Amino acid sequence: MTDVQDPSAHPDPEGGAVEEARVAVVIEDEADIRSLLSTVLAQAGFEVHGAANGTDGVELVRAHRPLVTTLDVNMPGIDGFETAKRIRAISSTYIVMLSARSEEIDALQGLEAGADDYVAKPFRPRELRARIDAMLRRPRHVAPPDGETAAAPGASEDFWLEHHGLRLNAAIHVVKVDDHDVELTRSEFDILADLLVAGRRVRAKSDLALMLRGDQYAVSDFVSDSDARAIEVHMANLRRKLGESPAQPRWIETVRGVGYRLTA
Structure with a gap:
């Protein structure tokens, strides 16, 4: 895991693809949870970059163009919902929001902000890993309507x-x-x-x-x-x-x- 770095060292060319990069960003203000998330993702084969607040997290996403981003809802400065909106403006990364607030309205607000999944704290590392693996199993090609198989x-x-x-x-x-x-x-x-x-x-x-x-x-x-x-x-x-x-x-x-x- 690496902490937030100067994004100018990693230019983000317009229209750059993110699909193939096995990179993850963890945005979490609690150091122990950030470390746990980083460990889970590193064990899944990701190069992990961590930030303790939304502003730094957005810059990490801009710099490293991750495949997956985990995002805490309750953070100092801009909250997770606003952070998700800012990330969505610059990236198509899979966003998994995590929050101690498990009410359905919070989950829906997270999805409306651009998240792909919403996980309540406390979470089991195995469950989080399974949900991320499930997202990455989605087919990245589409079969033609007549049933023939499309090319890779x-x-x-x-x-x-x-x-x-x-x-x-x-x-x-x-x-x-x-x-x-x-x-x-x-x-x-x-x-x-x-x-x-x-x-x-x-x-x-x-x-x-x-x-x-x-x-x-x-x-x-x-x-x-x-x-x-x-x-x-x-x-x-x-x-x-x-x-x-x-x-x-x-x-x-x-x-x-x-x-x-x-x-x-």
Whole structure:
């Protein structure tokens, strides 16, 4: 683990990719918890950089372009929610928020700020490791709708999923609406890709929750009400960024009591 450094020593070129770098940033004001998190991530094969406050943490993300960032909610200076928003403005890193406040409203606020997952303290290191591993198991390519297998991400940059002017390329992690780029979090991107592949087949909230956990084939896994609510939050954020009205959807329609599918 290394502490916050001068970001000027690690320039962040515009549009740089972060997918392949096995780097993590830990933003936590309590030194013992920061050390524990760093150990868990280091054991998972990450190069870990730590910061004790949100401002320094944002600079670490800017400098090192991590694959995963853990973020405490209650910190001196800017809190975790504001820190997440600032990170989201510059990075597509997976954000895992940690907080002693376990109320559902706090979890939803974290997701709305751009987090991919929310873990309550005290947490078990094994559980945190499992949740991070699950995020990294998400497929980084998308199969064509006809069931054929798409090429590996590095060889499929010409493959786009399209629907009514909405275009998604999983290989280069790009979404466009009417040829304008749309910035999405990793979770929002994965949900949209999943729906585009499914087409008119309904994807239940439980299906999407399992997909985000990396367990889309474990159909017997339990999905809690909070997991389903988290999907609703991600969907609301996705629609807002696409500029879509739920009442008159252009791309994604809600199937009441079930889930979501593409419009006709």
